[in-house]
Amino acid sequence: MAQEPRPLVAGNWKMNGLAASVAELQAVVARASSQPPGADLLICPPATLIARFAEAAKGSIVAIGAQDCHTEPSGAFTGDLSAEMLKDAGATAVIVGHSERRSLHGETDDTVRAKAEAANRAGLTAIVCVGETREEREAGATIARIQRQLGGSLPEKLDGIVVAYEPVWAIGSGLTPTASDIREVHGMIRKYLTTQDESAGSKVRILYGGSVKPQNAKELMAVANVNGALVGGASLKATDFLGIAAAYS
Numbered sequence: 085m086a087q088e089p090r091p092l093v094a095g096n097w098k099m100n101g102l103a104a105s106v107a108e109l110q111a112v113v114a115r116a117s118s119q120p121p122g123a124d125l126l127i128c129p130p131a132t133l134i135a136r137f138a139e140a141a142k143g144s145i146v147a148i149g150a151q152d153c154h155t156e157p158s159g160a161f162t163g164d165l166s167a168e169m170l171k172d173a174g175a176t177a178v179i180v181g182h183s184e185r186r187s188l189h190g191e192t193d194d195t196v197r198a199k200a201e202a203a204n205r206a207g208l209t210a211i212v213c214v215g216e217t218r219e220e221r222e223a224g225a226t227i228a229r230i231q232r233q234l235g236g237s238l239p240e241k242l243d244g245i246v247v248a249y250e251p252v253w254a255i256g257s258g259l260t261p262t263a264s265d266i267r268e269v270h271g272m273i274r275k276y277l278t279t280q281d282e283s284a285g286s287k288v289r290i291l292y293g294g295s296v297k298p299q300n301a302k303e304l305m306a307v308a309n310v311n312g313a314l315v316g317g318a319s320l321k322a323t324d325f326l327g328i329a330a331a332y333s
């Protein structure tokens with residue numbers, strides 16, 4: 085069996101954080117430096133804080149990422165940020181296709197794939213998000229839905245990408261799928277990836293996201309083919325974020 089990829093615990097701060105929040109990041113950096121977890125750490129603050137956070141985390145084991153990018157490297161796209169710009173600001177990764185972008189900004193699988201390609205082009209790790217709605221789960225359509233999203237959203241080259249399975253109904257709700265439901269979806273994602281590319285696909289980290297907390301992290305992270313977490317609300321507090329990462333201590 086292929087070796088398990090090194091886990092990644094990533095925080096998605098969403099539209100939260102001001103300059104003063106650098107103190108929270110510094111707390112993560114300080115604690116992670118003195119007690120390094122057995123996982124890579126990534127914090128994705130709002131774009132306004134990327135440069136500041138990258139500076140504060142420099143030389144530490146904490147990497148800084150972005151939450152979205154445009155498909156083009158530059159041009160007349162008022163208000164948008166390219167993957168190249170995010171890299172220039174200090175990001176090493178970018179989340180693409182988060183369900184909030186898909187539902188609130190009308191992003192299609194095609195858009196998400198183009199954004200993942202843009203991340204690859206710029207040398208950023210693309211974290212490609214997929215996940216079913218409550219209706220899809222109740223209709224027994226989860227596996228088909230995720231397969232369709234993978235087929236439409238993944239870039240051509242899988243090397244270095246990350247996939248995040250985030251059931252829409254689990255985000256911010258306090259609800260999580262059962263361990264066996266997560267095992268089924270993550271197993272299918274792994275199979276899909278290795279069928280596309282045996283070598284690269286076995287190295288892709290598959291994160292689980294949706295109501296991950298310090299209290300449930302150990303159980304969720306123990307599921308086969310769960311190679312880390314994509315954490316929303318609980319990533320805003322250094323103690324909670326590190327409490328989740330401690331599942332890998």
Ligand code: 13P
Pocket residue numbers: 096182250254255256257258293294295296314315316317318
């Ligand atoms: P919560 O951890 O707040 O449920 O959010 C998950 C998420 O959307 C991370 O991208």
